[in-house]
Amino acid sequence: IAGITQAPTSQILAAGRRMTLRCTQDMRHNAMYWYRQDLGLGLRLIHYSNTAGTTGKGEVPDGYSVSRANTDDFPLTLASAVPSQTSVYFCASSDRDNSPLHFGNGTRLTVT
Amino acid sequence: GQNIDQPTEMTATEGAIVQINCTYQTSGFNGLFWYQQHAGEAPTFLSYNVLDGLEEKGRFSSFLSRSKGYSYLLLKELQMKDSASYLCAVLDSNYQLIWGAGTKLIIKP
Numbered sequence: 384i385a386g387i388t389q390a391p392t393s394q395i396l397a398a399g400r401r402m403t404l405r406c407t408q409d410m411r412h413n414a415m416y417w418y419r420q421d422l423g424l425g426l427r428l429i430h431y432s433n434t435a436g437t438t439g440k441g442e443v444p445d446g447y448s449v450s451r452a453n454t455d456d457f458p459l460t461l462a463s464a465v466p467s468q469t470s471v472y473f474c475a476s477s478d479r480d481n482s483p484l485h486f487g488n489g490t491r492l493t494v495t
Numbered sequence: 496g497q498n499i500d501q502p503t504e505m506t507a508t509e510g511a512i513v514q515i516n517c518t519y520q521t522s523g524f525n526g527l528f529w530y531q532q533h534a535g536e537a538p539t540f541l542s543y544n545v546l547d548g549l550e551e552k553g554r555f556s557s558f559l560s561r562s563k564g565y566s567y568l569l570l571k572e573l574q575m576k577d578s579a580s581y582l583c584a585v586l587d588s589n590y591q592l593i594w595g596a597g598t599k600l601i602i603k604p
Contacts, residue, residue, distance in 0.1 A: 425582065425594045425595060426538075426594040428591075428592070473537060480590040481525055481526050481590070483528060485540075
């Protein structure tokens with residue numbers, strides 16, 4: 384079934400630890416995105432990639448890094464987790480600029 | 496700055512009609528999206544409007560007025576499964592999506 388797969392589904396992480404959230408899509412979409420969703424704040428863009436080999440910063444990039452080595456994979460890394468990074472993280476992809484986003488099922492991350 | 500406003504929460508009765516409003520102020524406009532998000536799940540696409548007017552898709556319709564910076568999502572014949580959050584998002588002149596905080600819709604029997 385075509386779509387986006389995120390892993391892990393949930394994670395409890397000690398502050399200061401490094402963590403990589405994985406995201407893979409099989410729709411050959413050019414653009415991929417990482418969002419965090421916090422209660423009352425809606426979706427906030429962390430980083431994005433318009434095509435393989437390029438990445439850009441979103442609204443809240445500090446403390447996060449991404450890479451886009453190929454079309455399918457777009458991992459998000461927290462180099463040294465802090466409690467304020469406790470959130471639900473969604474990976475998404477789209478075909479063209481004005482195409483709807485397809486979302487993964489999300490990763491619920493708790494930093495203690 | 497760029498801004499999307501939606502009511503935080505709405506309540507409606509099963510079988511009724513509800514209208515969820517969205518007003519926006521953005522740098523340019525390249526379309527407006529509505530997404531549905533059930534609790535604990537990912538958002539899913541509902542509709543896309545780029546021209547003024549009403550787009551109908553079954554029980555759901557979406558309206559856009561670019562001159563007023565206004566859209567609404569109309570849900571007819573409400574069912575319990577329509578209980579969810581509804582997210583409004585605008586594509587600005589740089590093709591960046593600006594998201595509203597979402598409207599939580601509660602359906603009562």
